[in-house]
Amino acid sequence: MTLKTTPAILMVPGLRDHVAEHWQTLLQQKLPNAASVPPLEHDKLSCAARVAALDAALAKIDGPVILVAHSAGVMITVHWAQQHRRKIHGALLAAPADLETPLPPGYPAFEALAGNGWHPIPRTPLPFPSMVGASRNDPLARFERVEAMAKDWGSSLVDLGEVGHLNPAAGFGEWPMAQRLIHELV
Template sequence: MMPNTTPTILMVPGLRDHVAEHWQTLLERKLPKAASVPPLERDKLSCAARVAALDAALATIDGPVILVAHSAGVMIAVHWARRHSRKIRGALLAAPADLETPLPDGYPGIDTLARNGWHRIPREPLRFPSIVGASRNDPLARFARVEAMAKDWGSRLVDLGEVGHLNPAAGFGEWPMAETLIHELV
């Protein structure tokens, strides 16, 4: 029997989970071999619960995996990588949310995030190739902070320009560059 060598693309959404018009949701529908970490029913702000959900989703996948994380999903992926050793082919880490600095209104506060296990952001090198896509005008993370995270993680930094938080509110449904960056990791 031939080994399964085509990677599964596993979407790791942020704290808002699945949004129908989000580029991750659209991309998952488009790609032939893609899945997504399912939304949590409870403990939605718990970092540990989010990491466990990612690990459970990975346990259902046979063969290589490429993680495609957005926003707090990036933090879920790096927290997971610090605790688990499953081999990952690579990761696209798009518009990481800086959960150590105050977020705009409508997002959890710094104290709430700390109580739910999001602090400290892991800064150790990742054990797999990764690409960080950083926005110059992301309201959830300053470019310099994301640049420093990418360096610490050993990730290649891609300057996306001024794309806001790379979400529907910033005008992104489809994001064609995601496929190009994923292809680099395959």
């Protein structure tokens, strides 16, 4: 398949939205065709509000799109895919947070996530090509759980090694591999 235009890149951040030193923010600044789902003003823990924000951001983009999601942004993406039929060129789903398992202190409580529509995690195949980047030592998701999600979603699995949650706390500002993986989706 030959594309007439380069796909737009849409960043789908997690529940902490935009962090200046996060690899998604830094990558967006480097790519001329990149945008991000804007932070929510209200209902910040609502899965439905997050899915609606993703859909609204997609509505502003004409042509092919590659989604680049991280953490709970992966869950926003898979929930969105269950409800909408817009054609997506591909998705990089990095370090998904397992929101069906209690998260470490400092993150939303299991009950709060359940009450805001995050459970269950959709496990049906995604209607677009995707790859899941999984960390071997992510405090927000065991590798085996992420591996099972990738299989259920029909995604290729990329073993990232021990990269923690692939965020600034784990030492990731820049993440050069993201550009290589996005290029594979083009």
